[in-house]
Amino acid sequence: MKSTELKNIIQGIPKTELHLHLEGSFEPELMFEIAKRNNITLDYDTVESLKKAYKFNNLQEFLDIYYLGAKVLIHEQDFFDLTWAYLTKVHSQNVVHVEVFFDPQTHTERGVSFDVVINGIKKALEKGKEELNISYKLIMSYLRHLSEEEAFKTLEEALPFKDWIDGVGLDSSEVGNPPSKFINVFEASAKHGFKLVAHAGEEGPVEYIWEALDHLKIDRIDHGNRCLDDDTLVQKLIEDNIALTLCPLSNLELKVIQKMEDHNIVEILDRGIMATINSDDPAYFGGYMNENYYETAKVFNLSKDQLLQLAINGFEASWLSPVDKDKHILNVKNYFSALN
Ligand code: HPA
Numbered sequence: 001m002k003s004t005e006l007k008n009i010i011q012g013i014p015k016t017e018l019h020l021h022l023e024g025s026f027e028p029e030l031m032f033e034i035a036k037r038n039n040i041t042l043d044y045d046t047v048e049s050l051k052k053a054y055k056f057n058n059l060q061e062f063l064d065i066y067y068l069g070a071k072v073l074i075h076e077q078d079f080f081d082l083t084w085a086y087l088t089k090v091h092s093q094n095v096v097h098v099e100v101f102f103d104p105q106t107h108t109e110r111g112v113s114f115d116v117v118i119n120g121i122k123k124a125l126e127k128g129k130e131e132l133n134i135s136y137k138l139i140m141s142y143l144r145h146l147s148e149e150e151a152f153k154t155l156e157e158a159l160p161f162k163d164w165i166d167g168v169g170l171d172s173s174e175v176g177n178p179p180s181k182f183i184n185v186f187e188a189s190a191k192h193g194f195k196l197v198a199h200a201g202e203e204g205p206v207e208y209i210w211e212a213l214d215h216l217k218i219d220r221i222d223h224g225n226r227c228l229d230d231d232t233l234v235q236k237l238i239e240d241n242i243a244l245t246l247c248p249l250s251n252l253e254l255k256v257i258q259k260m261e262d263h264n265i266v267e268i269l270d271r272g273i274m275a276t277i278n279s280d281d282p283a284y285f286g287g288y289m290n291e292n293y294y295e296t297a298k299v300f301n302l303s304k305d306q307l308l309q310l311a312i313n314g315f316e317a318s319w320l321s322p323v324d325k326d327k328h329i330l331n332v333k334n335y336f337s338a339l340n
């Protein structure tokens with residue numbers, strides 16, 4: 001297939017995004033604009049010099065820059081602008097449903113209050129629903145390099161906004177911060193009615209995926225690349241219908257894999273696991289949804305059936321109602337039928 005044809009097909013697929021950190025969608029241009037109006041000096045003089053620093057050897061090197069960038073977000077308007085920029089971008093790529101993470105502790109630790117953060121995000125998400133017809137879920141992520149006690153504090157702060165938050169997640173530095181560190185706060189979060197996800201098996205070992213399932217009782221795994229290390233786990237993922245939110249360009253940029261050809265997405269799909277494609281931190285990893293689909297499809301010469309499966313998986317793995325899932329999946333199937 002010619003690259004323009006492949007790009008056109010991907011563009012037209014009605015897509016979901018289930019693994020996206022809003023702070024990771026912070027484009028340098030907007031970062032400079034917000035820094036300026038907040039009278040904050042960035043460590044870099046220009047957008048170009050900042051972009052040049054986006055070269056990472058591992059997750060931690062990325063996180064260090066990602067947390068620095070987030071420091072310019074102070075006011076509700078900043079969080080609104082960040083979220084709105086993401087929504088308009090993915091709208092242009094025919095993304096119709098998003099389930100996005102925010103990291104409240106990255107902001108509350110700096111003295112920005114929880115309500116400022118969530119009010120800005122929520123207003124943009126609502127506007128996106130009204131004006132762009134993008135449905136959404138919001139996921140509050142606990143930072144795993146911090147203590148469980150601090151996660152509990154965040155849970156308390158979130159409770160007045162419980163109706164706006166659909167689930168909780170776990171992100172940041174994985175190795176050395178296993179899911180088991182957060183058993184109690186995940187149990188408490190579940191009692192409050194939040195759905196549960198966690199990053200596991202990105203850089204960390206397959207045991208972390210087991211822990212996330214057995215101890216945290218999550219119902220979707222973020223990344224989970226390492227799952228193929230354990231056949232028993234593969235069986236469990238299939239039997240329990242547990243989806244993985246894979247992020248191919250992220251894995252490449254963070255050297256989880258050395259080249260795209262090394263990605264195990266096709267094997268994961270072939271084994272019958274519900275894999276989805278997502279962008280993680282698109283402003284840092286060189287691509288949003290279309291680019292993640294395209295780079296994967298190009299390297300593995302994905303068939304239309306495989307693209308169809310990935311797109312359907314995105315809706316199946318989402319937290320949409322069964323009726324909404326069916327409606328979207330029918331749209332996806334009709335889209336692919338019309339291509340042939
Ligand atoms: O890929 C990620 N892994 C862990 N933490 C993160 N925070 C933003 N992106 C990531």
Ligand SMILES: [Zn+2]
Pocket residue numbers: 019020021171199222280
């Ligand atoms: Zn992530």
